[in-house]
Amino acid sequence: MRIAPGDGPGGPERIEARFGGQAYAPHRHDTYAIGVTLNGVQSFTYRGVERNSLPGNAIVLHPDEMHDGHAGAEGGFRYRMLYIDPDAIRDALPDGTRSLPFVKECISRDRALCAAALSALRHIDREKTELEWASDISDIANALGRIDPATAPRRTAPADIGAVRLAKQAMLECLDRDLPLGDLESITGQSRFALARHFRAVSGISPHRWLVMRRLDRARAALQTGATLSAAAAEAGFADQAHMTRHFKNAFGMTPGAWRERLNYLASKKP
Template sequence: MISPAEDGVERIEARFQGNGFSPHRHDTYAIGLTMNGVQTFSYRGEQRASLPGQVIVIHPDEVHDGGAGTEEGLRYRMLYVAPEQISDVLSGVGRPGLPFVPSPVISDNRFRTELAEALTDIDRELGTLKRDCLIADLADCLWGHSDHQGPSGTALSWPDLKRCAEFLKENCTDSVRMEQLEGLAQMDRFTLSRQFRAVFGTSPHRYLVMRRLGRAKAELGAGAPLVEAAVASGFADQSHMTRHFKRAFGMTPGQWRHLSAASATQ
């Protein structure tokens, strides 16, 4: 089941047996709860396991997979939140950059309660008030479990970085050059790349690719053929889109469309 996307927040429920997802990475925080069964996954070179009631935190751009650890199978719910929303909350209270949580499996009653409320009735929209409160609470929980190591050196240039992100969103189907971003940010490409990752959790190029994938998902959801969705989203061809899609979501565009269509009929 996939919930309606709401301004930087997406929620899903998944059930499966055996291996669920191949190794992939996305540019959001993935924060979830194991509902039934044992969830196993590889993360930062180690095999991990989550039991019912434990919170899972996957940092943006970290490769991971997923599967059921027992024969009874697995049911879990996951929330994906854009890292810039977390950065925005924390910067307002003097905590710049993204919090990195060293342990991807956490036992924390408050964290679990906040997350469980957001993951209830995922077929319904959160609404702006609940969503904004949720992001603030999640940012606080992430900071509480993080290593508290913010970016070093020059302070982050928020307006310039946001301008670059908006430019990438608006021009995601075009060929964007680093020189264009350097001009917008008024900083060299190396400083820009470091500061961009501190706020958005990934590189400018990968941020652009993920915006293209978001466009592709919208095209596929509207019924566009795979080849047309690829071209409309800025990819060279269908195979180009499929490679990036599987790396980001752990499934092919066709598999995603099937899952999305099944959710819409429930």
């Protein structure tokens, strides 16, 4: 079993585990347990019924619900799970929400929920920032809310375009370092979860993802002027060169070194 490094305020516990046979005895949590089956058949008894989760499925276990765990096939199973305080889910839902979401089918292939869970559980070996967690928890809460009609708010306020503009301006001014999330809350007048909702509604992207793309813009500009990879990473606000490379490849399908080589090759072919 692997337990992810501490993530500071706002970061729920994350684990990755591999089991064969009986994994754990009946027990319960005081949190939402949101997970993804990675390999094998993850079997468990939940609300009195035997369940079997296959690779790619999302799992939602509600607070205080008894469950166990065991392998459903030879070879065992591997999964990742995060444990989110119900208060964080409630805070992340839109104003006017009537109740905490309840997902009747604890094994789900809902695209939004699976994507949100995978995003939150990706890169389990590194710490996440408060801004990342605000986006992840907001996406998970909204996915849960869409699945449970009873959670729907009485009314949904329009997106706060002004708050999103203020957030973007503040992040651009501090691009080379992480702006404390509390500062963003003060600047925009929105809670971290409300800001994440408004940001996605206005820009179609989470504030963390928007920030990463602006940092990649700065890194590419630095590389074009001859900066080293490590210098470009530092100038753009990435933790280190490896951090920049991972995001660069995810965004553009190649490493920054390969991108610069291609750029130089194209420049050499110009008449």
